[in-house]
Amino acid sequence: MKKFIEIIVRGLLIKEDHLLVCHNAENRYAYLPGGHVEFWETREQALHREWQEELACDCYVGKFLRSFEDRFVDAKGEKFHEYAYLYQVSCEALSIRQPLPHPESNLFFEWIPLDDIKHRNILPITMRDYVWDLSNS
Numbered sequence: 001m002k003k004f005i006e007i008i009v010r011g012l013l014i015k016e017d018h019l020l021v022c023h024n025a026e027n028r029y030a031y032l033p034g035g036h037v038e039f040w041e042t043r044e045q046a047l048h049r050e051w052q053e054e055l056a057c058d059c060y061v062g063k064f065l066r067s068f069e070d071r072f073v074d075a076k077g078e079k080f081h082e083y084a085y086l087y088q089v090s091c092e093a094l095s096i097r098q099p100l101p102h103p104e105s106n107l108f109f110e111w112i113p114l115d116d117i118k119h120r121n122i123l124p125i126t127m128r129d130y131v132w133d134l135s136n137s
Helices: 043-055 114-119 125-135
Strands: 006-012 018-024 034-036 060-073 079-090 107-113
Touching: 006 043, 006 125, 018 114, 034 043, 043 060, 043 079, 043 107, 060 125, 079 125, 107 114, 114 125
Parallel strands: 006 079
Antiparallel strands: 006 034, 018 107, 060 079
């Protein structure tokens, strides 16, 4: 069982009324692309690095949107406690009409229609609901 708090940075990318989400190989839930902030990195540097590692593309890290503190339990009963920072991201290399890269074999990505956000298991739920509200405002 984890006994630490994770510091996470995530990117919000919406194109043509679709949201980019990531799944791990076990496909227990989806989340917005990003990852852990490493020692001595800024949040923006961490997000840019994570997108390069996970999607093999450069992204532009835009406006900071909001921070979240969440505690949740996934489908396997694993407990998470995280501070997550959400940024708008743009990436010209990614298109909803082309297959998404997946250089890390344990991850895959998909575009989901904005109308489906509330019906998907996107964690943390507070971030999912924020994106839903943002896309419907």
